[in-house]
Amino acid sequence: MKQLSIIVAFAENRVIGKDNQLLWHLPADLKMFKQATSGHTIILGRKTWESLPVKPLPNRRHIVITSQKDFSFNGIEVVHSIEDAIVLCNSNEESFIVGGEQIYKQLLPFVQTLYITEVKACFDGDAFFPEINLNEWELINSEPHFADEKHKFDFTFLTYKRKS
Ligand SMILES: NC(=O)c1ccc[n+]([C@@H]2O[C@H](COP(=O)([O-])OP(=O)(O)OC[C@H]3O[C@@H](n4cnc5c(N)ncnc54)[C@H](OP(=O)(O)O)[C@@H]3O)[C@@H](O)[C@H]2O)c1
Numbered sequence: 001m002k003q004l005s006i007i008v009a010f011a012e013n014r015v016i017g018k019d020n021q022l023l024w025h026l027p028a029d030l031k032m033f034k035q036a037t038s039g040h041t042i043i044l045g046r047k048t049w050e051s052l053p054v055k056p057l058p059n060r061r062h063i064v065i066t067s068q069k070d071f072s073f074n075g076i077e078v079v080h081s082i083e084d085a086i087v088l089c090n091s092n093e094e095s096f097i098v099g100g101e102q103i104y105k106q107l108l109p110f111v112q113t114l115y116i117t118e119v120k121a122c123f124d125g126d127a128f129f130p131e132i133n134l135n136e137w138e139l140i141n142s143e144p145h146f147a148d149e150k151h152k153f154d155f156t157f158l159t160y161k162r163k164s
Contacts, residue, residue: 001091001092002086002089002091002095002110003091003092003093003094003095003112003113004086004089004094004095004097004107004110004111004112004113005094005095005096005097005111005112005113005114005115006096006097006104006107006108006111006113006114006115006116007033007036007037007096007097007098007115008098008099008104008114008115008116008117008129009022009024009026009029009116009117009118009119009155010116010117010118010119010128010129011023011024011118011119011121011122011123011125012118012119012120012121012122013122013123013125014128014129014130014131015122015123015124015125015127015128016099016100016101016104016125016127016128016129017051017099017100017101017125017126017127018123018124018125018126018127019126020047020048020050020051020100021051022051023123023125024119024121024123024152024153025152026117026119026151026152026153026155027150027151028145028150028151028155029117029155032117032157033098036096036115037057037060037096037098038058038059038060039059039060040060040061040093040094040095040096041060041061041062041063041088041089041090041093041095041096042057042060042061042062042063042095042096042097042098043063043065043085043089043095043096043097043098043103043107044062044063044064044065044097044098044099044100044103045064045065045066045099045100045102045103046064046065046066046068046071047100047102048098048099048100048103049062049064049066049073049076051100055073056073056075056076061077062075062076062077063076063077063078063079063085063088063089064076064077064078064079065078065079065080065081065082065085065103066078066079066080067080082103082106082107085107086107086110094113096115097111100127101127101128101129101130104129104130105130108130108132111162112161112162113159113160113161113162114132114137114158114159114160115157115158115159116157116158116159116160117155117156117157117158118155118156118158119153119154119155120153120154120155120156121153132160134160136162136163137160137161137162137163138160138161138162138163139158139159139160140159140160140161141157141158141159142156142157142158142159143156143157143158144156145157
């Protein structure tokens, strides 16, 4: 069985980015993202791919979704539909959907686990995480973090599993 998870950081108003960039710098969140996804497959939209500071991210298999038939880059796999992205994921191994808005929206119905970093602030953005019906999800972990000299905002790591 495919084990699909979403990993996302969103603000109190569900903003995830603006002008194809993140709106916050939270080193502990970047560290958590690296730990969770390293050694695994990540699935991302072409715009999020463009936004990566390092392409590809080390030690991760990348599946990039685009409608552009001539799109290619050394070291990544390119697909042209959501369905093909799912087909390429290994069975019995967790694969991580890492954004952005379009990809989260389309893949949310196929996901069993949500790793959410909730940033305790509101931002003016142009990309959002879709509404989730919390009745369908069980909260299995909640880990609050507080602002400090390296983190401008409070944030909480939340893990939800889809109820069966
Ligand atoms: N806070 C977070 O955790 C987080 C994580 C990731 C991204 N982000 C933010 O999210 C924003 C980007 O999100 P976005 O929604 O604009 O872009 P996106 O989802 O990253 O990529 C959209 C692109 O994916 C391709 N695509 C989408 N659905 C497709 C389908 N069904 N078939 C074929 N191709 C498809 C298209 O590429 P083509 O145009 O090439 O056809 C489309 O333009 C940025 O601001 C980024 O910083 C935030």
